Amino acid sequence: MGWFSSDIDTFDELFVHTLQDIYYAEHQIEKSLPDMIAKASDAELKKAFRMHLKQTKGQIKRLDRVFKMIKSIPQGTECPAIDGIIEEADEIADEIEDKVVLNAALIAAAQAIEHYEITRYGTLVAWAKVLKRNDVAKILNMTLKEEKATDKKLGGIAKRKINAKAAARHLRKPSRGEKAENALLDVAAGIPAI
Ligand SMILES: [Fe+2]
Numbered sequence: 693m694g695w696f697s698s699d700i701d702t703f704d705e706l707f708v709h710t711l712q713d714i715y716y717a718e719h720q721i722e723k724s725l726p727d728m729i730a731k732a733s734d735a736e737l738k739k740a741f742r743m744h745l746k747q748t749k750g751q752i753k754r755l756d757r758v759f760k761m762i763k764s765i766p767q768g769t770e771c772p773a774i775d776g777i778i779e780e781a782d783e784i785a786d787e788i789e790d791k792v793v794l795n796a797a798l799i800a801a802a803q804a805i806e807h808y809e810i811t812r813y814g815t816l817v818a819w820a821k822v823l824k825r826n827d828v829a830k831i832l833n834m835t836l837k838e839e840k841a842t843d844k845k846l847g848g849i850a851k852r853k854i855n856a857k858a859a860a861r862h863l864r865k866p867s868r869g870e871k872a873e874n875a876l877l878d879v880a881a882g883i884p885a886i
């Protein structure tokens with residue numbers, strides 16, 4: 693690529709590039725979900741991950757369809773963003789021994805993945821409409837809805853039980869000495885005693 697040329701010149705090419713980006717991302721997610729299912733120890737969370745793996749396979753098929761509709765070959769383009777999110781999730785999971793705390797970490801990681809997908813699909817739906825491809829926008833919007841619903845579902849599981857369980861895990865009452873030390877630190881920080 694030289695100074696006066698670029699791999700992406702037109703809006704159509706930008707659309708295809710972004711489609712390839714999410715195609716790559718979906719395949720990486722498909723690969724990482726079985727590991728997340730194995731690591732989750734909460735039955736409801738396991739089930740939610742399992743369901744999303746099934747959905748993800750369907751979403752890849754939808755993307756295959758979209759590539760065909762725009763007469764392009766289905767292929768991915770490396771996406772460092774999703775690789776980074778998944779890599780970070782793996783690293784954190786490896787550091788957590790407590791199964792309950794791990795469930796909270798898994799949800800947080802999965803929600804980061806969903807948010808990435810939501811931003812990509814949101815853009816693609818908007819662009820498909822501008823490109824007068826409402827047929828394509830409609831298909832991509834089906835996936836966007838699934839990603840949003842998954843994010844909401846995971847957030848609900850976290851809020852309803854996982855986060856509180858994880859917080860209660862190592863929560864212990866501070867000793868009298870720690871309490872006094874905390875009070876002194878609060879005064880120093882200008883935090884009024886409640
Ligand atoms: Fe997806």
Ligand SMILES: [Fe+2]
Pocket residue numbers: 744748805806809839842
């Ligand atoms: Fe997803």
